[in-house]
Amino acid sequence: MPKLKSRKAAAKRFRRTGSGKIVRRKAFKNHLLQHKSPTRKSRLSKLVVVNERDAENVEMMLPYL
Template sequence: MPKLKTRKAAAKRFRATGTGKIARRKAFKSHLLEHKSANKKRDMSQMALVNECDVPNVRGMLPYL
């Protein structure tokens, strides 16, 4: 069976947790931060888990994750 290629864009955006789940960054933290509250910005700094319905797509992009 041939080796599978990793989608490099996805490799930069997702990583595996210790239990094998897939973690991602939250959106809306890159710019226009003046009007956002400190609580909202702090919450967006945390990692989030990929939704279970999206996990098969991410696993397909990252076969060796």
Template sequence: MPKIKTRKAAAKRFRLTGSGKFMRRRAGHNHLLEHKTSKRKRKLAGVALVDKRDVVNVRLMLPNTH
């Protein structure tokens, strides 16, 4: 039986926390930042958790995470 491959695009975007949740970056913090407020940019700079409805799909893309 062949090994299950990891989707590399997903592996670069998601990290598993110690408690088993997936972290992700927030969208909208790469460019066009001049007109965004400092508060908004601070909020976008942090990491967020993947929503529980999407966790199933992320787990399928990252089969070797526990």
């Protein structure tokens, strides 16, 4: 049986926590930051757990994650 390939675009965006959950970065923190408040930018910096409805798709894209 050949090895399965992972989707490289997904591999760069997701990782697994120690407990097995999949985490991602938040959107809207790459440019146009001068008008966003420090509180908002701080909140956007944190990682969040992927929604359970999307987690299945991510796991299919990353078979060995």
